[in-house]
Amino acid sequence: MSASLFAIKSLFLRSMAQKRIEIRNKKASYLYEFVETFIAGIQLTGTEIKSVRAGKANLTDAYCYFRNHELYVKNMHIAEYEYGTYNNHDPVRDRKLLLKRSELDRLEKKVNERGLTIIAVRLFINERGLAKLEIALARGKKKFDRREDIKQRDAQRDIERMRKKF
Secondary structure, three states: OHHHHHHHHHHHHHHHHHOOOEEEOHHHHHHEEEEEEEEEEEOOOHHHHHHHHOOOEEOOOOEEEEEOOEEEEEOOEEOOOOOOOOOOOOOOOOEEEEOOHHHHHHHHHHHHHOOOEEEEEEEEEOOOOOEEEEEEEEEEOOHHHHHHHHHHHHHHHHHHHHHHHO
């Protein structure tokens, strides 16, 4: 009996490992220039982590702010868990991010003294099954910077096409 339970559990864990959850904020790299990136843990409730594992989260308008020397993410939408009862969560509540104190102090200092902001770039599940949020210390791009990026991307595409022909 115990051998069969072990086999079922190992099959379940392998299937979970194969299904990689990675939710990206695609607008972020277009609108912002990343200065530095960090990987932070997120403080989630039970129904929130189940929704994240189902891939039902959105980072489009998410940004981070400091409150009482702690970092929170705002406007990160995690859909309600469909099998949740009255214990279901608020989809857009502010969620606490977990970083080392030295990283928090450095981020807070940079955000306060310069024109920088902290944005959510990527939400993923690591090897241990924990939800992690990649955040970036970012500077907003001007319109001409965005146009220049588009030109460089198109030029790179043309170069690749030429290489494939010859």
